[in-house]
Amino acid sequence: MRSRRLVISVAVIAAAIGLAPGIAQAAEPAAPGAGAPGAGVPAVGAPAVDLAKVAAPDLKTYKSPAERSVRKALPGAKGGAAAQRAAGNPDLALVLNAAATTAHAFDLETTVISADSTLKVTVDWGDGSSPDGMDAYGSTVLRSSHTFARLGQYDVKVTVTDPANQAEVVNEFQIMTAGSDFVAHTPTRLLDTRNGTGAAQGKVPAYGSTRVRVGGNGAIPEGVTAVALNVTVTNATSGGHITAFAEGTERPTTSNVNFEAGQSVPNMVIVPVGKNGHVELANRSSESVDLIADVTGYFTRTDAAGYTPMTPARFVDTREGLGTSRGQLAGQKTFGTRIGGLRGVPEGITAVALNVTVTNPKEAGHLSVFPGGGSVPITSNLNFTAGQTVANAVIVPVGPDGTINVRNGAWAGTDVIVDVVGFYSADSKGAYMPITSVRMLDTRDPRWPHGPMQGRGYVWQALSAGEPGIAGYVLNTTVTNTAGAGFLSVAPDPNTREQYRQGRQVFPERPTASTLNWTAGKTVANLVQAGSGNNGIVDFWNQGWDKADLVVDIFGYYETN
Numbered sequence: 001m002r003s004r005r006l007v008i009s010v011a012v013i014a015a016a017i018g019l020a021p022g023i024a025q026a027a028e029p030a031a032p033g034a035g036a037p038g039a040g041v042p043a044v045g046a047p048a049v050d051l052a053k054v055a056a057p058d059l060k061t062y063k064s065p066a067e068r069s070v071r072k073a074l075p076g077a078k079g080g081a082a083a084q085r086a087a088g089n090p091d092l093a094l095v096l097n098a099a100a101t102t103a104h105a106f107d108l109e110t111t112v113i114s115a116d117s118t119l120k121v122t123v124d125w126g127d128g129s130s131p132d133g134m135d136a137y138g139s140t141v142l143r144s145s146h147t148f149a150r151l152g153q154y155d156v157k158v159t160v161t162d163p164a165n166q167a168e169v170v171n172e173f174q175i176m177t178a179g180s181d182f183v184a185h186t187p188t189r190l191l192d193t194r195n196g197t198g199a200a201q202g203k204v205p206a207y208g209s210t211r212v213r214v215g216g217n218g219a220i221p222e223g224v225t226a227v228a229l230n231v232t233v234t235n236a237t238s239g240g241h242i243t244a245f246a247e248g249t250e251r252p253t254t255s256n257v258n259f260e261a262g263q264s265v266p267n268m269v270i271v272p273v274g275k276n277g278h279v280e281l282a283n284r285s286s287e288s289v290d291l292i293a294d295v296t297g298y299f300t301r302t303d304a305a306g307y308t309p310m311t312p313a314r315f316v317d318t319r320e321g322l323g324t325s326r327g328q329l330a331g332q333k334t335f336g337t338r339i340g341g342l343r344g345v346p347e348g349i350t351a352v353a354l355n356v357t358v359t360n361p362k363e364a365g366h367l368s369v370f371p372g373g374g375s376v377p378i379t380s381n382l383n384f385t386a387g388q389t390v391a392n393a394v395i396v397p398v399g400p401d402g403t404i405n406v407r408n409g410a411w412a413g414t415d416v417i418v419d420v421v422g423f424y425s426a427d428s429k430g431a432y433m434p435i436t437s438v439r440m441l442d443t444r445d446p447r448w449p450h451g452p453m454q455g456r457g458y459v460w461q462a463l464s465a466g467e468p469g470i471a472g473y474v475l476n477t478t479v480t481n482t483a484g485a486g487f488l489s490v491a492p493d494p495n496t497r498e499q500y501r502q503g504r505q506v507f508p509e510r511p512t513a514s515t516l517n518w519t520a521g522k523t524v525a526n527l528v529q530a531g532s533g534n535n536g537i538v539d540f541w542n543q544g545w546d547k548a549d550l551v552v553d554i555f556g557y558y559e560t561n
Contacts, residue, residue, distance in 0.1 A: 059100040064173035066093040066113060074166045088165030089115045094158055096171050102469060103179025103431035104561035105147040110158055112140050120161045126154035136160070147561050150303045151177045151431055179431025179559060180225040181304035182424045184297045184351035184397035187370050187379040190217060191281075191293035194235070203235065203288035204281070211247055212293045215277025224273050226299040226434045226556070228395045230381055231281065232266040232292040233259045240285025241525075245437070247274035251282055254437040254553035256476055258525045259289070264366075264383040266292075268393035268527040270474050270555055272434040273298075294379035296395050297351055297424075299432050305350045306428035307558045309421065309472035309531030311491060312355065312513035313343055316406075316418035319359075328360070328413030329406065336372050339420060340402020351424040352398055353529045355515060356406070357391040357417040358384045365410020369396045372403025380409065389517045393421075393527035419513040421529050422472065430471040430558030441540075441552040444481065452481065452549045453542035458508070459550060464536035464557070465497040471558040472531045477515060477540065478551040480523040486544015487514040488526075492533025508539055518548070 071092065095111035110121060116138040123132040125146045132144050148154065157172035191198035191212045198217075204210045212229070216222045233242055241255040249272075259265040271279050283289050316323035316337050324335045341347045358367055367382040382392045396404055408414055441461060443452050453459055464470035479488055489511035499505040516526040530538045542548055 059178050060176070061100075062098045062173055062175045064096040064171050066095045068173070069093040069169045069171045071167060071169045074161070074163070074168055089117055089162050089167055091115070092160065092162055092167055092169045094160055094169055094171035096156070096158055096173055098156065098173075098175050100178040101145070102147070103433050103559040104149070104151065104177055105145060106175060107143065107145045108156070110142045110144070112136055112142065112160055114139050114160070114162065117162050117164050120163070122159045122161075124157045124159070126156050148177055149561055151179050151181055151301055152303050176301055177431075179433055180299035180301055181306055181431060182297055182299055182351065183304045184424065185220065185295050186374065186397065187294055187296050187368075187377040188218065189292065189294050189379055190214070190229070191291060193290045193292075198293070203290050204283045205288050206286050207283065209280050209282040210291060211278045211280055213278055214273045214295070214298065217277070220295070220298055221300070222277060224277075224298040224300050226270055226272050226432060227279060227295060228297040229269050229271065229279070230266055230294045230296065230379065230392075230394075231257055231269050232264060232380065232383065233257050233289050234264040234292065235290040236263060236285065236287065237261050238285055238287040240283065240287075240289070242291070243282045243284060244269045244271040245280055245282070246272040247278040247280040248276065249274065249436075251280075252437045254439055254476065254555075255284070255478065255525065258478060258523050266381065266383055266392050267476075267525055268395065270432075270434070270527070296397070299434070305424040305426055307353075307422055307424055307430035307432065307472065308428040309430070309529060309558070310344060310423070311531065312419045312421050312511065314417065314513060315339065315343070315420050316416060318415045318417075323418065329408045329416050330413045331365070331408055331411040334376070334405050334407040336403050336405045337418065338401070338403045339398055339423070343420075345420060345423050346425065346427070347402060348427075349398055349402065349423045349425040351395055352404065352420060353422040353424075354394040354396065355391055355419040355421055355513065355526070356382060356394050357389065357419075357514060357517070358382050359389040359415045359417065361386055361388060361410060361414035362412035363410050365408060365412075365414070367414075367416065368407045368409060369394050370405050370407070371397045372399030372401055372405055374399065374405070376407055384414070391514060391516050391526055393529070422531070429560040431561070432556055433559055434556040435554070437553055437555045439551070439553050441550060443549045444551070452547040453540070454547055455486070455542055455545040458539045458541040460493050460495075460500065460537055460539050461552070462497045462537045464532055467536055469560050470532050470536060471560050472529060473538070473554060473558070474556045475528045475530055476525060476553045476555065477528050478523065478525040479516060479518050479548050480551065481549040482518045482520055482522055482544075482546070483548065484544055484546030485519045486542060486546065486548060487517040488550075489513060489541040489543055490515050490528045490530050491539055491541070492531050493535060493537035493539045494533070495537065496535045497537065511541060514543070518544075520546070
């Protein structure tokens with residue numbers, strides 16, 4: 001097995017280009033008249049990124065030297081092990097080198113040190129599967145590979161047998177799979193600089209940063225690899241953006257939350273956790289801001305819940321009575337809705353990935369999403385003002401009955417829309433691979449030849465074409481320089497890369513679910529957990545009638561076994 005090469009056709013790999021501050025506040029635009037659908041805008045001829053390089057820190061290597069080889073005589077051999085060492089093939093030994101190649105898989109290189117003799121080599125991978133057997137002669141190098149069905153730590157034992165000299169040598173070591181599974185966590189506030197929760201009380205200074213302790217904090221264990229946080233900016237006096245990253249690593253050029261003066265803006269982030277258990281939040285603004293971070297789950301290399309992406313499906317729309325009673329969710333009221341066991345989502349899921357939208361609110365407020373049967377948390381997922389349409393990605397545990405609750409924290413009513421984009425369960429196979437975040441598309445950059453997204457058109461990106469083991473991606477999408485109102489949809493593309501290259505592509509079916517909404521002159525960002533579909537290509541749709549610029553950053557991917 002060779003190391004997986006996850007290659008993205010990208011428009012641009014740029015240094016940070018400052019985004020104009022803003023937030024979405026527009027409903028779906030009205031069509032100015034019947035019009036032909038926009039043509040797809042392919043990223044043909046754009047440079048490529050090999051994500052195997054940015055994923056390298058998680059693709060660890062393991063070694064066991066020859067000195068750890070243990071020799072023993074075969075049953076029936078005359079004399080003990082010492083006598084056998086003095087007899088035939090006294091230097092028989094093994095050197096083991098293993099390298100993680102995917103979330104679940106390893107390549108193993110076994111170096112055999114031996115006199116000229118016919119040998120039998122057996123690899124026991126430690127997971128109950130049948131051992132691999134190989135024939136060898138004398139000193140040689142053997143290569144084998146294995147995919148583990150479950151994540152975790154395994155004791156790998158390699159045995160070389162020399163029947164002619166009645167000798168056997170064993171070398172063994174422990175290896176850990178590279179992928180991470182998800183553990184749902186009751187929504188909990190880890191950071192609030194307004195009151196000193198999780199950090200010193202006081203605003204984060206301009207171009208400064210603050211830390212969020214994740215590993216070892218409350219019920220979260222040490223050693224977690226990544227965390228799902230809802231990060232909110234509030235009390236901002238100027239525009240800017242927030243970048244989340246693992247403490248102890250170089251700050252990336254990507255962004256997570258964009259804001260302008262006077263706004264309270266949330267965004268979900270899935271971010272790696274530093275070796276000391278902390279995440280750093282950097283304020284890239286010329287003025288200080290308050291920051292809030294709420295946890296809803298974390299990722300660990302022990303076996304837990306994998307991820308299954310879905311084509312976005314609408315489960316709740318209060319405007320139509322879908323998933324709950326028809327009519328606005330009243331102020332200070334809560335509704336519950338079932339997710340598990342409906343519309344392709346199985347029973348027994350532990351958490352669900354959503355895109356939640358508020359529209360037509362009567363006054364300013366916030367929305368909280370939490371497990372069915374649970375108590376109302378102090379955490380929030382969406383902040384809104386009167387008349388605003390705003391969306392945010394949400395990852396939330398489900399109750400024992402497969403339900404979630406949505407509460408309107410305002411004193412007046414609002415409409416609520418809930419789209420399901422995926423779920424976590426013990427039977428799901430997608431293990432998370434966090435990477436050093438990369439800016440993979442920026443239509444503002446002069447190296448991008450196509451300009452802004454055209455109204456009613458789409459941009460396609462080949463993220464993992466030819467790699468069927470990739471289930472989905474964690475992206476942050478930002479729309480800026482908007483000429484009018486609109487909304488963004490993200491969905492898998494039915495075409496192959498070859499169809500695009502040969503000009504044989506079909507126009508994809510236009511998605512109905514939305515990722516984020518905007519009005520003219522605004523900048524808005526939102527996390528997207530995008531499925532790979534059948535071809536590893538993702539489409540980004542401008543559902544408005546006017547052009548807009550698009551920025552896409554990638555933070556990780558889900559890989560099956």
